[in-house]
Amino acid sequence: MYSPSPDPADARRLADAHDKAAAALGAAPRGPLVWGWHGRTLSRRADHPEHGACWLRLLAASADKAGGKLWTGTADAALSVPQAVHRPVLHAVHDATDTAYAYRAELTSFIDSPACSPGPVLRQELDLPASWWASLRADLARLAVVSTDRVAVRQEWIDRAVPRFTGAPAPQITE
Template sequence: MPFDDTTADQRTWLCGQLAVAAAQVKGTLTGRHSFGWHERTVGARIDTPDGPLWLRVISEHERWSRGDSWTGNSDANDETFASVPKPMLLDMLEWTVGDQRVRAELMTYVPDETLADDMIFRSHVELPEAWWAALRRGLRAVSAVRHTKRVIIGDDVLRHHLLAAFGFDLDVDRLDWSCAHGDLHWSNLTAPTLWILDWEHWGWAPRGYDAAVLYCASTLAPDLAAQVHQHFADQLDTYSGRVAQLAAITKLLCRVEDGDHLDLAKPLHQLAAALLWQLQQE
């Protein structure tokens, strides 16, 4: 095994693979390293003869390195995403170390900071109307994508999740579907210029899923949650949007079960109760 099951060892190993990738593309790593959830990925600015770029490394066991999340960034790199404010994938390398498959992605550099260090926002932020308008345009362009077979959450899985979590049996025939980013939270969004980062998980989901994830990730910052709802009420306040919020709640409650964001549990359950009441009235 290339690393132990400890965070420190995994980070060290990932940083070593990042250095290997940097040498391959003949660049110099600068700035701090940014780690993904559970140290599955690492990225950093890299200075090259063509200017600053972003180098990202992801590692998976060989058996898991062929799914949608492995190819998400490259799958979102065609002309249908040209109007989406996102980094471009410029080059890609893959290699194997032991039973681990490593993928390095060289991307355009985004100078703006993410709005949070993790997916949950807990404080106050003033975002201008132009920022919200850019987010709506970007997500509208994503929802217009039709060519993919990628799925974030299918109808059978969604139905089973909501039955297990809330005893709610959704009417699949009433759902509208569209493509979504799939992981739209505050550490994947930048300001003052909007960039939408991390396209590992995009694909089909109930319409309004991105707005639902962002709204649920804002429940500890009520003023911000109100802004999200204000700008996406046309998606959230529908049958599909309410179901999408329940799906987002189950996603975040899985994090709570893992010991992350324990302060989210109560407000998420309160939101779920309100949504279930609304759905029963329809």
């Protein structure tokens, strides 16, 4: 799930593209490489002379499949989400292509707070202060008023997944 491609040449290609993106953005990567979903993203801490500690995330796709919400999500959020919402700041974006692949590198501020979970599923109860929860509620309230045309879950997926996993008919998405 969160691992490099099983093809070593593919993993090397992405690591090389990450290094090139770092150079293009004037960032010096350091620390361990962090692989994303099925080796599609590769991230790493980086130091930048102007922005200090940063996070450099590289997204890769075949050249004919670059684009869409996964491709533009960070930049779209930087433009539409109120600055009062606590989140990493997007400092720069760098796009590159080769004969078969497209790459998007995003340089954001580095958040050194510990993660709530090492993976996408929370497996234990969190012991967080009331102030953390109050801050989260405030951020969610600010996000709730942001207008968007993005679709998080499409009806087609609901139609397939709900009956498969629950045995119940799929509900209709209304908003």
